[in-house]
Amino acid sequence: MLSSPLRLARCISSLAYWCAHLLVLERAHERVGGASMVVSFPRRSFAYLTVRDRMPTILTRVIDTIHRNKNKFFEEYGEEGIQAEKQTISLLSKMRNELLTDKPLLELTDSLQDTESWNQYLQRQQKQQGDQDSVSWFKSPWLYVECYMYRRVQEALWLNPPISDYDVFNEGKTQSFFESQQAMMTLCTYVEGLNKNMEGLSKNQLLEHFNKLLQVSLWGNKCDLSISAGQDNSQKTSPIDSLDSLQPFILVNDSNRVWSALISPQRPGQSKETALVRVDIVLDNSGFELFTDLVLADFLVSSRLAHEIHFHGKSFPWFVSDVTANDFQWTIRQTTAANHKWMSKSGVQWMSHLKDGAWSYHDHPFWTQPHEFCDMEADAPDLYATLQGADLVLFKGDLNYRKLTGDREWDHTASFHTALRGFGPAPLCSLRTLKANVQVGLQPGQGERLGSQDPEWMTSGKYAVVQFDNAKSEQKD
Ligand SMILES: O=P(O)(O)OC[C@H]1O[C@](O)(CO)[C@@H](O)[C@@H]1O
Numbered sequence: 507m508l509s510s511p512l513r514l515a516r517c518i519s520s521l522a523y524w525c526a527h528l529l530v531l532e533r534a535h536e537r538v539g540g541a542s543m544v545v546s547f548p549r550r551s552f553a554y555l556t557v558r559d560r561m562p563t564i565l566t567r568v569i570d571t572i573h574r575n576k577n578k579f580f581e582e583y584g585e586e587g588i589q590a591e592k593q594t595i596s597l598l599s600k601m602r603n604e605l606l607t608d609k610p611l612l613e614l615t616d617s618l619q620d621t622e623s624w625n626q627y628l629q630r631q632q633k634q635q636g637d638q639d640s641v642s643w644f645k646s647p648w649l650y651v652e653c654y655m656y657r658r659v660q661e662a663l664w665l666n667p668p669i670s671d672y673d674v675f676n677e678g679k680t681q682s683f684f685e686s687q688q689a690m691m692t693l694c695t696y697v698e699g700l701n702k703n704m705e706g707l708s709k710n711q712l713l714e715h716f717n718k719l720l721q722v723s724l725w726g727n728k729c730d731l732s733i734s735a736g737q738d739n740s741q742k743t744s745p746i747d748s749l750d751s752l753q754p755f756i757l758v759n760d761s762n763r764v765w766s767a768l769i770s771p772q773r774p775g776q777s778k779e780t781a782l783v784r785v786d787i788v789l790d791n792s793g794f795e796l797f798t799d800l801v802l803a804d805f806l807v808s809s810r811l812a813h814e815i816h817f818h819g820k821s822f823p824w825f826v827s828d829v830t831a832n833d834f835q836w837t838i839r840q841t842t843a844a845n846h847k848w849m850s851k852s853g854v855q856w857m858s859h860l861k862d863g864a865w866s867y868h869d870h871p872f873w874t875q876p877h878e879f880c881d882m883e884a885d886a887p888d889l890y891a892t893l894q895g896a897d898l899v900l901f902k903g904d905l906n907y908r909k910l911t912g913d914r915e916w917d918h919t920a921s922f923h924t925a926l927r928g929f930g931p932a933p934l935c936s937l938r939t940l941k942a943n944v945q946v947g948l949q950p951g952q953g954e955r956l957g958s959q960d961p962e963w964m965t966s967g968k969y970a971v972v973q974f975d976n977a978k979s980e981q982k983d
Pocket residue numbers: 556560652727730731732733790791825902903904905906908941942
């Protein structure tokens with residue numbers, strides 16, 4: 507039974523949520539001007555421009571990549587490979603046209619594990635928006651439409667078996683890894699120095715290094731390829747040296763609370779001394795960002811701040827640069843094979859974490875669905891239960907932030923806890939650079955000030971947040 511203050515808090519949070527939701531629709535009505543037209547993002551908004559400009563560009567690149575690899579498909583699968591290439595391109599071009607002409611979203615026709623759930627989501631959306639045709643590319647929630655596009659790309663491939671497993675974003679991801687190599691070497695040299703002295707570090711020194719590596723992983727999120735529609739966005743400067751100058755751009759920094767969650771884990775039946783701490787990292791992008799996540803995870807294990815790390819990735823290529831199982835393994839193999847002493851040493855170390863079970867990689871269809879995370883407990887109870895086994899869950903990146911907060915136009919001063927709407931399988935922290943119009947947990951006036959100084963503060967990736975929440979401790983308060 508919920509206590510009445512808690513019930514009241516839930517009601518208030520729920521009300522705030524729906525107000526935030528309605529705001530988006532109302533504004534859209536005003537701007538579009540047609541009473542019958544329900545769109546979820548106003549014209550000229552960042553969301554609108556993403557659907558109008560960035561998404562078709564991404565699709566064009568996908569089509570081009572498949573076409574450029576025609577010979578490879580022929581070599582591997584003969585004439586069948588060529589037919590598959592043609593068929594896939596034809597499906598993708600058709601989809602691109604549907605997008606550009608604002609046609610209704612269509613049900614998926616493949617029969618994979620998640621197909622039914624996607625189609626149910628579409629039906630739910632159609633019910634909410636009134637009729638079938640109203641759920642179109644420009645008249646649906648932005649988060650949904652973006653996710654849907656990546657799932658349709660996958661459908662086009664899955665309907666053409668010989669090339670079903672081809673990762674259309676692989677070239678960009680590997681390129682971004684190689685372009686960030688210098689920064690990776692610098693980072694591994696730092697790690698080598700750290701590991702040499704690890705045993706002699708005081709608690710404060712450990713905290714200092716933890717903060718540094720947490721921030722390196724935070725800023726690693728600048729390097730995604732979806733925001734740049736697939737163009738180079740790799741790390742060129744020294745990640746450690748840049749930290750001081752980046753400090754003022756961290757708008758909310760709850761890293762002390764993250765540290766506390768690590769050093770005093772709160773799972774029932776565990777004392778501080780015997781606690782086996784598990785940290786889950788919900789990964790975002792491949793390339794430099796993944797590298798920084800692995801460095802952080804290695805530090806957590808080597809320092810014994812954590813005993814186990816569970817990485818969560820995507821089960822198919824997603825938002826251009828997101829990590830799949832293949833990217834994860836490839837990155838570790840490449841690091842091991844690097845022509846740099848400390849970098850390859852890191853790779854060997856990471857391999858051994860995987861072998862001895864300190865690290866493990868997991869994926870789940872929920873991560874490649876459009877649901878906001880407050881739906882997880884009902885829609886993916888198994889995943890929710892898995893996350894409950896963690897002492898801390900780190901959510902990397904912007905898309906995870908949008909899903910954590912329901913991608914609503916929240917008041918900037920609404921608390922992170924409120925925006926989570928009850929989602930809290932374990933203490934959690936979002937490490938995110940701002941690339942979409944949602945931001946909560948700011949001080950009164952802070953959002954307005956930022957808006958007047960820099961109109962693109964929420965979408966440029968220049969600012970970042972480290973935002974922590976522990977649903978359990980909030981309930982106790
Ligand atoms: O890789 P990240 O940090 O999740 O960012 C991906 C981002 O790409 C965009 O969707 C733009 O297409 C962002 O708004 C989005 O959240």
